[in-house]
Amino acid sequence: MSPPASKPGPASLRFVAGLLVVSLVSAAFAVLFRASLSFVLGHALGEGDVVSAMRRSPPWMRLLLPPAGALLAGVLVALAARKPSGHGVGSVMEAVVLGRVRLSMRVTLLKSLGSFCAISSGGSIGREGPLIQFGGAIGNLVSCKLGLPLEHARILIAAGTAAGFAAAYNTPFAAILFVLEVVTGIVVLDTIVPAFVATVLATAVTRSIVGEGPIFGARTFTAYSSWELVAHAGVGVLGALAAQGFMRLLAQGEALFERSRIPLPWRTALGGLLTGAIVAALPEVAGNGYEPLNELLDARLSAGFVAVLLVAKCVATTASVSSGSPGGVFTPTLLLGGGVGFLYGTALVYLFGPAAGSVGSYALVGMAATTAATTHAPLMAAVMAFELSGDYGVVLPLMLATALATAISRALRKDSIYTAELRGRGVCWELTLEGRKMIE
16 A cells, blocks of 8 residues: 655655755766766876777776776775665666665765776776666655655655756656656656656756757758658667677676676676776777767768677676676667667668668667667657757657567567566566556
């Protein structure tokens, strides 16, 4: 039975105050995290982004920096593991839907610092993980400090998660849909209104400091014919297959590292060494994939290079994440999809000429397709790609490709990348019209 709704009064005022705090602190953390990365890379390696820093570093440094950062990240993860606590998007889902997981701020900060060490040293992981997890943790912390009832605490965790997502990608609508499609799994008005407020505030703060434009730059990829719409559907199929392969590679990598029985932090250092060996040969693999994604969307890379980059990125990300380095795989998944779409579009243009459309549009649709396939959230993926590019002309291809990718992915594997994490912990549920239902 659900707890009774809070009555108007002091508790409601505390909730509104808490929502403001969660929104602003989530945005401030995201801005600080980004600025700190740029500061460290700029002063230590002379470049503001990790790919440029790795490019200008000698091969021996590209080899040794990732394991050094991963070793330090492993130490921090080991310290965090001493305090049992949920972490990651799966635990945020459990906290919001079931209301039974306590998200520790201490653990979140330790793992965020670990992510910072791994990312700044060239690890192949995303920076969005710490930002999203911090949003959920600050929602939990503020609700505890204000003495809010359970239903308000769950809503603040969801709102903080939306704020963290929006601050990470500058995509407010996609942030809302991430909470609705991925976290809650159903539209809940009690959740969507605070999430809207948190997202608006977090995005406004982030844009006032970082900038207002789409993070991948404004582009125009207009679909001019029905043939192009059908052609983009192929990206949905390929994106689903690529996403499934990537998720299985991550799972196999995690199982392999667990069987090795190598303790932390040496396990993360080994993963960092494997990543370093790849980064030494191909510095574009370092980081979350943001820099090569921009080049993909502008069609400035050769097909051969992209094919090599995708294989190397998947292996390096698996080595980093599966060995225990804290971080996200959301942006690396975007790179995977962008690369698959780029190769597919390049082949079509080679065969059919300009009538096939823009290679960049296939890359953008591929980004959305793989995201939809891994998260089982087609609307969020389509809207996110639209917000990242600012191009309305590609909306129909985005919707078609994400729908196909989600359907194929669910047919091949019932769980998304997040529900698979929960299933591994013994938490199983299914989505119905009444919401998520636990499976015994």
